[in-house]
Amino acid sequence: MRLAGIDIGSRSIELIVLEDGKVIHSKQAESGYNPIERVKELISDISYDKIMATGYGRGIVEVAFDFPTVTEIKAYGTGAAHLYPGVRSVLDIGGQDTKVISINEKGRVVKFEMNDKCAAGTGKFLEMIATTLGYQTHQIGSEAQKGKEGIEINSMCAVFAESEVTSLLAKGCERNDIALAIHQSVCKRAVGMIRRQNTSSPLMFAGGVANNSCMAQLLEESLGENIIVPEKPQFVGAYGAAMLAGLL
């Protein structure tokens, strides 16, 4: 049986097709201004028996394509539990959300936290800062790893943090030092959420921001434990949705 999962996030859409539990397709596209069209393109040349949609845009595809839906919280929890049996918590930093999800021994989501309506500490935040510092989004992590410690970013609001960065640049600070400070502030916020929820180990770091090696390293240092970063962390939600499609 072919099971498909599609995760329509604020920044990107991921599609996974499983055949007998093995991934046979995985595709990604930017969400853009017309996610329905993007979804149409993504599914145009694939076949599947069952599909499940998740992510921020699940509501619009529920209407447009009549796909069943599940929240990204359950999708990430389920995806993580299937990819790494025994995983007990997930930190998902995506385009505009940060979530901490606790999973019980049976792989079920039992609790979660999600950031408020502001974008501080999310992928979008890092993207904005990368632009201000003149980096490509994918570069900012490795550049930050070359930075020296010492700067502290105080503002947690994306807009204020950007002006804080601008004034640090005007003061003559090195941009990779600033990049490191930005990563430290995002990490601090995520660790705060993890601690508040009193999660169990092992923790999986997933979502697009988990591709950022600096963030993963800082998280391990702050938490004082090894964390699991899957091979394609942004696909965990789509994978979970596909697994859940199998239960329909």
Added chain:
Amino acid sequence: MADYTQMWTELGLNHDNHNALLENLGNAYQSIFMTQENRPEGMSYFDFVMSEAHGLRIQELREEQEAGRKIIGSFCVFVPEEIVLAAGCTAVGLCAGADFAQEEVEKVLPRNTCSLIKSFFGFKLGKVCPYMEVSDMIVGENTCDGKKKSFEIFKDMVPNFYQMDLPQTKTPMARQMLKHEFQSFVEKLEEMTGKSISLENLKQGIATVNAKRQALRRLSMLRSADPAPISGLDALLINQIAFLDNPVRFTEKVNALCDELEIKIKENKGAKSSDAPRVVISGCPMAIPNWKIPSIIEATGAVIVGEESCIGERGQRNLTDDSANNIDGIMDSIVDRYFKIDCAVFTPNQERVNHIKEMSQQYNADGVVHYGLQFCQPYIMESFSVEKQLEKENISVLRLETDYSQEDMGQLSTRVEAFVEIIK
């Protein structure tokens, strides 16, 4: 609806603003309430009251005024309705459930003020609340810091503003203070009406308000049935209308609805599917037309079975004992009844957590959604310990913090849906 333009003009409402408000309200009501399935027939009365909330009901209040009654507007369940009725006056709750004239409000209040406070300022500044305009006296009460400081500004915007002080602890001294405040309130009403309040008046007032509370209690208890015979949105609406409607007529209509619900329960007919997850909502008051969180919760297919809220059980639980046969004894009974209210402005306030636990057992809830208004320090502070204590008893809790705006609907829906997936 009949044409009330002249009445609204006489009340000094701003027509353009008021029409815009009524249109928004009407649309929201249509899409949130009228699209529900399996509604009890008895809800048609409450739909009617809502449709005439700014029309016929205001006309009734004006007729009462012509007949010599005074209208007392207030914002809080601490203002004793039995005393208002005993004085031959009518109590109404004032509008505080929607954003209005935000730009005007932010000229007089800090931005980081809770939506409820900003709302009643907005309704006043935008001249759109006929209840505020028809009131002969507006009672503000010193509950949270936000309210008591904002009243310093609000008192100059309305004629006949009366401030009632409230205790913050449950000590004997605090109780004495509450009694003193209620006595001053009696004196103020007597001065306004020129008539003194008798023992008989007080007993009559208590009888009317107790009957209303009993009817609402009966409605609450019926919701413990599985499947719940009425949606949480409809039950909330009834609790909201309790602050606007004539209390005797309201009581009759709630009881008639309860008769119908009893039949539904016998026939095993629920408002939602029989496997609908059951949720208790707890926290800040939800004033008309604040239906934001309940509508998100029930859109997921879950059913709300209780409101631990001032507009809900916190405001309506406990009757007033009317057995004393002198005025001072009756005043003591009234004070005792109000002194039990477990508002988050009190410290410590363990009773509230106990009540949430009781309610979630009583109504067979699968989980509790804690609703905090952004910048509402008392309830948001308490939410942490509420969560901790409930989780210790294996009750799932979702803490939400929001305001009256619509911009966080997407994120709130995701959280609520994920919570419902967990408790299912």
